[in-house]
Amino acid sequence: MSKLIIVKKKITPFNKQISVSGDKSLSIRWVLFSSIATGKSKAYNLLLSEDVLAAINAVKKLGVKVKLNNKFCTIEGNGLAGYKYKKNLIIDAKNSGTLGRLIMGLLIDTKHKIKIIGDKSLSKRDFYRIAKPLEKIGAIIKLKKKGLPLTILGSKNLIPIKYFEKKGSAQCKSSIIFAGLKTPGKTIIKAKKSRNHTELLCKYLKLPLKVKIKKKYDYIEINQAKKIKPLNYNIPSDISSSAFFIVLTALSKNSKLVIKNTNINPSRIGVINILKRMGVKIQFKNQKNYKGEQIADIIVHGAKKLKSINCPSKLNSGAIDEFLVIFLVAAKAKGISYFKDLAELNQKESPRLKWGAKILSKIGIKTILTESSIKIFGNPNLEINKKIIIKNYLKDHRVFMTSVIAALSFGGEWHIDDKDSIKTSFPTFLNIINDLKNDN
Numbered sequence: 001m002s003k004l005i006i007v008k009k010k011i012t013p014f015n016k017q018i019s020v021s022g023d024k025s026l027s028i029r030w031v032l033f034s035s036i037a038t039g040k041s042k043a044y045n046l047l048l049s050e051d052v053l054a055a056i057n058a059v060k061k062l063g064v065k066v067k068l069n070n071k072f073c074t075i076e077g078n079g080l081a082g083y084k085y086k087k088n089l090i091i092d093a094k095n096s097g098t099l100g101r102l103i104m105g106l107l108i109d110t111k112h113k114i115k116i117i118g119d120k121s122l123s124k125r126d127f128y129r130i131a132k133p134l135e136k137i138g139a140i141i142k143l144k145k146k147g148l149p150l151t152i153l154g155s156k157n158l159i160p161i162k163y164f165e166k167k168g169s170a171q172c173k174s175s176i177i178f179a180g181l182k183t184p185g186k187t188i189i190k191a192k193k194s195r196n197h198t199e200l201l202c203k204y205l206k207l208p209l210k211v212k213i214k215k216k217y218d219y220i221e222i223n224q225a226k227k228i229k230p231l232n233y234n235i236p237s238d239i240s241s242s243a244f245f246i247v248l249t250a251l252s253k254n255s256k257l258v259i260k261n262t263n264i265n266p267s268r269i270g271v272i273n274i275l276k277r278m279g280v281k282i283q284f285k286n287q288k289n290y291k292g293e294q295i296a297d298i299i300v301h302g303a304k305k306l307k308s309i310n311c312p313s314k315l316n317s318g319a320i321d322e323f324l325v326i327f328l329v330a331a332k333a334k335g336i337s338y339f340k341d342l343a344e345l346n347q348k349e350s351p352r353l354k355w356g357a358k359i360l361s362k363i364g365i366k367t368i369l370t371e372s373s374i375k376i377f378g379n380p381n382l383e384i385n386k387k388i389i390i391k392n393y394l395k396d397h398r399v400f401m402t403s404v405i406a407a408l409s410f411g412g413e414w415h416i417d418d419k420d421s422i423k424t425s426f427p428t429f430l431n432i433i434n435d436l437k438n439d440n
């Protein structure tokens with residue numbers, strides 16, 4: 001099967017309802033929490049993507065029983081200290097930073113050395129940021145440069161730490177929360193704002209975790225947990241996957257889209273807050289609370305006029321995975337948009353700030369790029385009539401999907417390589433695109 005797709009035609013206006021697949025952050029967290037619970041946990045609508053399957057394989061290797069039947073999954077955890085495995089174990093985190101970093105927190109008390117490996121993209125990413133605080137708790141971690149492969153050996157004598165998480169990384173914060181649940185005494189985290197699914201799940205599971213929310217930072221206190229009860233969870237749809245369709249609709253005048261049952265956790269909806277400021281009409285319907293998470297149907301309307309934005313940094317953390325596709329809206333907006341304090345974007349599956357600028361320059365949009373910011377000179381009349389090639393982007397799933405949305409929105413003939421990259425987070429992405437095209 002060819003890994004290349006060619007998109008030659010703009011999408012015509014649509015008025016549809018879709019469902020995207022389950023949330024990736026919640027799916028991986030469900031697997032990891034269930035693996036240390038005592039008893040059988042059940043998940044409905046689990047995301048069946050390579051990142052989540054890697055998490056399932058990882059806990060299986062740690063001796064945990066897993067049954068997967070389509071999107072229904074059961075995991076039988078053996079308790080907080082229940083991992084059983086042979087010496088020289090290797091865990092393959094594939095492309096998933098969330099799995100690679102969160103599982104390290106759970107391995108804080110391992111008796112034998114475990115090796116963590118990943119694909120080319122993940123191996124280049126920074127694992128020192130999480131190795132450093134975990135070593136203070138007691139683990140012995142050896143890294144290749146600052147990335148993978150690494151080995152981790154836990155300790156019997158775990159020491160609770162005070163940890164200042166300065167990057168706004170939910171992965172680092174969550175990893176220390178997991179380690180804190182296994183560490184006697186009080187672990188304290190001062191964390192720059194980032195997604196809070198781990199804290200909400202701890203709260204739902206009545207685990208010993210307290211959070212004080214202040215303007216800039218969250219203050220989290222974790223005590224050692226005695227036991228974790230099983231977690232039955234119906235995973236809501238992923239706002240990060242929905243974002244591609246929110247933007248596709250926003251860029252298609254006269255279109256309207258309803259995206260069902262999506263997680264609208266306030267720490268994840270930066271894309272909606274940013275696009276609203278740029279003139280896109282977005283509403284929530286059927287809003288409800290599910291086990292601490294907010295869920296709603298999202299209604300988006302194609303925008304007649306788009307305004308540029310000077311994006312306040314406080315909106316960054318809630319949109320951290322969505323900037324590539326947000327930049328497409330800035331490309332079509334009137335005026336110059338400015339996004340700053342985004343050095344973290346270059347730490348993702350590919351250097352995404354650089355890739356954002358690259359895609360925009362390929363479509364004739366002027367940008368000014370620094371290590372942490374981008375200015376985008378929008379063109380409301382943007383139309384493309386040439387061939388555009390997207391390849392060698394470290395198979396970053398979000399680069400692929402952003403390119404498809406650009407092709408459908410602006411025209412031109414796009415040759416986009418490595419379509420398999422969508423398997424990481426959103427294997428049904430192209431099927432939904434076809435559904436939207438159906439009656440064109």
Ligand code: S3P
Nearest residue numbers: 025098168169170171172320321
């Ligand atoms: C994630 C946190 C974010 C995000 C990633 C998923 C998570 O990464 O980019 O896709 O599930 O905790 P960082 O924590 O590194 O910012």
